[in-house]
Amino acid sequence: MYIRKTFILITACLIVLLSSGCNYSTKGADPSNKSIKNFPIFLSAEITDAKFSFLDDKIVWIGLNAINNGSPFTEILSSSDHGQTWSTTLMGNYNIVSMQFVDSEHGWAIGNADPQSSKKVYSILSTKDGGQNWSKQFETVQASRISPYQIQFLNIKDGFARFNTNLFSTTDGGESWRQISSIENLMSFDFRDDKEGWATNTDSIWHTTDGGNIWNKEWSVPENIKKRLEPINSKVIINSTLEGWALFSSEGTMSQTSKIILHRDQSGNWTIESGYYMAAPPFSGNPAPLETSDLFPISDTRAFLVAYTPATYPVAVLKTNDQGKTWLAIIDQSRPKGFPVMLPGDLARINFVNDQLGWAIVVNRSASKNTLNIVKTEDGGANWKVVMQK
Template sequence: MDTPQPKQLSPRRRRALIFASLAVAVIVGTSLYYLHPIGILAPKATAQAASTTLFSKPDTLVSYNFESAQLGWALAVTETRLNQGPFWIFRTVDGAKHWQRQLVGQTSSLFLTLASFQFLDPTHGFVAVGNPISLYRTTDGGMHWLALGLPYADGYAVTFTDPLHGWFLAWPHLWSTSDGGNTWNQLPDPPVDSTPLFLEFDKWNNLVFRSRLEGWLGSNGAGQPHVYSSADGGHSWQRREVPLPSGAVASGTLRTGVQALPGAGVIASVNPSTSPNALFTSFDGGTSWSEVTPLPIGGGTGDLGFQDNLHWWEIYVGALYMSSDGGQTWNHISDELPSAVSSLHILDSQHAWAQMFFAEGSVLAFTADGGLHWTRANAPQPT
């Protein structure tokens, strides 16, 4: 990107911004809750055009969902009090050139609202807002939203794998739904050491379900790194030990996170207190693991995006690398991106989008040539 580079964030602020827009957090504080949807349940709702700029506002966190290079949604939240404030949902059909506002309101759990924002396809989406938490569901791409109940007054995570099957984690309890959130069934409590770290806004610390049966949880505990897998929709969990990073010693608390790879396989992140974190992949349900090769520069881990379970993209200090063998080898592609923390999402072999975080706010950028060049797009402006 050829425009002048914005001021870089401090490492602490970068981490807070990117993880806040991707992660799960416990609810703190209380407030009166109100919601003013635009045309909610109205048969002839008309979306409202939103103003745009290249930067989101510095005090606003934005989470994006794109189904294609043209169709996507944005959730913006502004913290006016501790973990609470107004939110806005927007939709674009022209690759973020223009945005239309679909839903506005207040929430007392900004980070849970950000983490729960999910579109499964062009029509079905979910978001958790309010105090007590309410689940809102759309079946028409966000034009109308239906308010549904949740079984507990606060929580860590809400996630769906399809329009019917979802899970709600309110530690230490877990519920599931098989009818799109109309009703919820309490499941046995997950393992004690699978609890998310309080205020650790980290995408590796999520409740993960790939299908209505296959689920994964990370862990926070002493001893050998491990994650948990479920083959029955969260009714039971099995411990799956993960190797220690090369040269690391199992001492103190180890945080081990997990993500599902597209199609098949999982990737785990092991974070020892005495050495850099390391990544491991498993394609046999966690029975065996292979360590991911660090990038050739600095040996660090950047932000990963997955085209499929073998073709990966990774941004590290403004440089883009790609792997075609599940992270065993890496090829340098470009240095087009600024040296900012980025959230990377792959649409196909040529199209991807990244969210970069600066002191001035976050920036949304797209590539249409496999990462060689990136173009900044408009960010919706809450009003």
């Protein structure tokens, strides 16, 4: 009798939610209490972003961020069989802005509880069951509409997190966090182990060998370039071989947009391989695109550059096989076979696991009803196939 009443009550609640689009988040509640399995995302809500986390070529997590009646939520989709089958968990009260899993069970994320406010509440969330349930470990308020954030765990114990220019570390899986020294205007970091790591700010790359207590400058933007490059975003990625990549980019009007892409050899030397700014000539013979971009290295010599241009064609993807010296277009307005048709205003998010395997989320906002496409490529972006469409 109790089970029947419970089923009737849950069914009634779901009917009300689906028909009215009401606010289903509970402010202040632990996100672990809002995990609902096998619950489809509200396609009537505004899907605002998507985040990926990969464990290998089989296991993938996708966090779909959305806003419903002013309240944020994230539906986390996970697959352990190349995307053939999926499980879903609904996380109320948060938009996921950074997510990482270190094995099939343990994962962490940074969630934004108030994405439409000028004063945003960010929390570090953790899961021990593959993303089905989440608990809050740490919370901070950032008085900024655009707050840089990043989380990186090396194993189930050692991790680092960044909020604005503040850098934190944990040695107990996130149960406790301590603030460590960070460089001025910190924008990104990448730790090789619990001691050695790299970071970037507006115009430099930094190196630490003591877990972030002391940082030494490893490279700076040359003065003759600094006058025309005023970065507001930068990123560093170091491979296991100690070779690495970095991206410095500025955003703004057409006269301000610029970027440079660097490669690091094993001896620690950084070289500007390509770039773009509005004053001719470009930094090298083969400039990278001017659009706002994200860099995804997949080896010492190969990387993907994903550029988002929502006002025109929503996405462009380029690939380099020579450390960034030259770039080949993979996706542009002449889209590859199987990739969804896109129009200005549609949403795309793309990430690559390796040289061949990549995943993409495409939301066709231009349609009369939002259409969500999850597609993947197994040949480096030449061909794509749909694995889910709603």
